[in-house]
Amino acid sequence: MTKREIIVLTDVSLITCVVQRGLADKIIQAARAAGSQGATVNFAKGMGIRERLGILGVAVDVEKEVIHVVVSTEQQERVFEQMYLAGELDTPGMGIMYLTPLEKAATYVPEEVLQKLAIKADKGVNNTAKID
Amino acid sequence: MKTATKTKLITCILPQGSGMDLVKRLSQEQGISSANVSAGRGRGSGQVGSIGAWDEVDMLTVTVPVEKADEIFDFIFHVGGLDRPRGGIMFQQAVSPVTEFSLPHIEETHSE
Numbered sequence: 001m002t003k004r005e006i007i008v009l010t011d012v013s014l015i016t017c018v019v020q021r022g023l024a025d026k027i028i029q030a031a032r033a034a035g036s037q038g039a040t041v042n043f044a045k046g047m048g049i050r051e052r053l054g055i056l057g058v059a060v061d062v063e064k065e066v067i068h069v070v071v072s073t074e075q076q077e078r079v080f081e082q083m084y085l086a087g088e089l090d091t092p093g094m095g096i097m098y099l100t101p102l103e104k105a106a107t108y109v110p111e112e113v114l115q116k117l118a119i120k121a122d123k124g125v126n127n128t129a130k131i132d
Numbered sequence: 133m134k135t136a137t138k139t140k141l142i143t144c145i146l147p148q149g150s151g152m153d154l155v156k157r158l159s160q161e162q163g164i165s166s167a168n169v170s171a172g173r174g175r176g177s178g179q180v181g182s183i184g185a186w187d188e189v190d191m192l193t194v195t196v197p198v199e200k201a202d203e204i205f206d207f208i209f210h211v212g213g214l215d216r217p218r219g220g221i222m223f224q225q226a227v228s229p230v231t232e233f234s235l236p237h238i239e240e241t242h243s244e
Contacts, residue, residue, distance in 0.1 A: 004210055004215065006206055006209050006210075006215070012223065014223060014225070028175070037176065037177035038174065038175055038176040038177055038221065039174065039175060040145050040172050040173070040174035040189060040191065041172055041173050041174070042170055042171065042172030042173075042191060043172075068145075068191075070221060070223060100225055101225070102223045102224065102225050103140070103223075103224045103225055103226060104205070104223065104224050105221060105222065105223035105224070106205070106209050106214060106221070106222050106223075107214060107219070107220065107221040107222070108214065108215055108216055108217050108218075108219050110217075
């Protein structure tokens, strides 16, 4: 019987960002440049400030893209800030973004990364949660 | 209103097509009566460039009682193939309160 093990990552957070359709790619590019590893996008419909803008509301798309990015807590501030700036979320109607702490995450971790972490752990550096 | 407080939300990003199979197995083998699968697109750490960098993905979300959370987390990890390259990612967070939903036990009937 083969041994199966699970590498659990802790100290990770989920950044969720809701923006108008078509803007996700630019924001994900910024997130990756800031150090995040991957992203997932799904479509949605939303309402918010659009309904309060009256005739000007036509400038805000009803169709949204919801971006999910898992990051280590070490990186979360930097990635969050870069995504915020890329999405121009300081402009009304552009979208909303929030950070959720995660208890744990799991994915395939390549052998060379595990070896690197093991070396750091031997040196007394706690890096079990690093996913970069 | 019937709610539960000690509940975990497990979210799993899987390759397209594997979400519903996993829901079926969660139902049959773990007794999970409610789970959701939605579609999306995702890119992982190994993908570079813009052409073909995105993959179609299934996003599975399931709420589980805290005492079964670890068991179901491991189950999804292995059955969903997350231990393989490009298998996806999964994570768990605490949620509270959560509405409780339980189905009455009904014997399955097989039509010929």
